[in-house]
Amino acid sequence: MKSLPPARRLRAKTAVIAAAMAVTALLATPPAHAEGSAPPVLSDGFGLTQVVGATEVHSGTDFTITVTSRQLSGPHKIRIFLPRGYEADPGKRWPVTYFLHGGGGTVDDAAAAPALHSDSMITVVPDGGLKGWYADWVMQNTVMxxxxxxxxxxxxxxxxxDANLRTIADRAHRAVVGLSMGGSGALHYAESRPDLFGHVASLSGGIDFGMAEIRGAVLATELNLTGAWCAVSTSSPSGTGQCTGYGPTVDSDAIFGSPYPVFNADRIWKAVNPAATANLAKLTGVEITLYTGNQGVIDHFTEIAAKNVKARLDQLGLRSRLVDYGNGSTLARTCDGGHNYGCWAPALADYVTRLQTSFAMTS
Structure with a gap:
């Protein structure tokens, strides 16, 4: 700068100082969606061991851990959405919603439904496998x-x-919601453990194993027959909604045993059928919501399944809410009534708003 005139030297020095201050300010400012400097550190336990160095931090309130468990082969992810006020209010506890993704999907599908990242609750998205069907499989010696x-x-x-986050650990403040394959899982989990879940929602769920078409969908995942269920039940990073399949082929009896109703060979299907009256009767006191469209091959059948479940709940005298949005015109401009996030995202926005109200009323 010695070769420059005094005025120009001053301007140059001022510009350097300003640039340095700008860089310092940028480095000190957290990302727009971050809350705090980092997500909370979680401790291993209950049979889960975190994979060191595998945590993905999307923001301070959106992160994914990877765990191993003797119950499953290989590592599996759990994505967690925290309310923006989680760190700022260390004395507050929060309701929890568990979101179960569809067949061929991953924990990252939840990002396609912004309503799930709520400031009124914690949302947990555990891996459900490409074809796990939220079940303890009959066969444990397959390639899986x-x-x-x-x-x-x-x-x-x-x-x-519950051990690692500030949850309100009771059924009144815990919900399970899922779509497609996850819709079946959500209803089954609520029936299996109504002491844990006081709220359940199924969106376009394969919830009636008494229907041959629903059993066929399960078989398609076991045999890795990619088709309509796989193609539109996930949300890919590219936004195409395409999945890459259901993983290695396994025996058609691997998950629930034989699907054929001969000499009671399908007894496990009957026992775990979410639409079975005996199972629905376990939902006494649970807040039940069903969503479905009726367009396309898949939601044509999920509508039938949802109506079957609704009719049986009515016969049992159990209150429930069925939202059949048909061709989607009454739900959102993005919804065509089919089996996709164009319908599920606004349906989840509707559900989460109502769920937040229910949580607040029981606080």
Missing amino acids: GAANWETFHIDQVVPFI
Whole structure:
């Protein structure tokens, strides 16, 4: 700068100082969606061991951990959305919603439904496998190895979350919601453990195993027959909604045993059928919500399944809410009434708003 005139030297020095201050300010400012400097550190337990260095931090209130469990073969992810006020109010406890993704999907599908990242609750999105069907499989010696998905979620993930995060750990403040394959899982989990879940919602769920078409969907995942269920039940990073399949082929009896109603060979299907009257009767006191469209091959059948469940709940005298949005015109401009996030995202926005109200009323 010695070769420059005094005025120019001053301007140059001022510009350097301003640039340095700008860089310092930028480095000191957290991302727009961050809350605090980092998500909370979680402790291993309940059969779950975190994979060191595998945590993905999307923001201070949106992060994914990877865990191993003897109940499942291989590592599996759990994505967690925290309310923006979680760190700022260390004395506050929060309701929890568990979101179960569809077949061929991943924990990242939840990002396609912004309503799930609520400032009124914690949302937990555990891996459900490409074809886990939220069940403890009959066959544990397939190429998939250990596959006790229900035990993983109910006996490990739920207590792990309650031990590590400031949850309100009672059924009145815990919900389970899922779509497609996850819709079946959500209803089954609520029936299996009504002491844990006081709220359940199924969106376009494969919730009636008494229907041959729903059993066929399960078989398609076991045999990796990619089709309509796989193609639109996930949310890919590119936004195409395409999935890459259901993973390695397994025996058609691997998950629920034989699907054929001969000499009671399908007894396990009957026992775990979310639409069975005996199972629905376990939902006394649970807030039940069903969503479905009726367009396309898939939601044509999920509408039938939802209506079957609604009719049986009515016969049992159990209150429930069925939102059949048909071709989607009454739900949102993005919804065509089909099996996709264009419908599920606004349906979840509707549900989460109502769920937040229910949580608040029981606080």
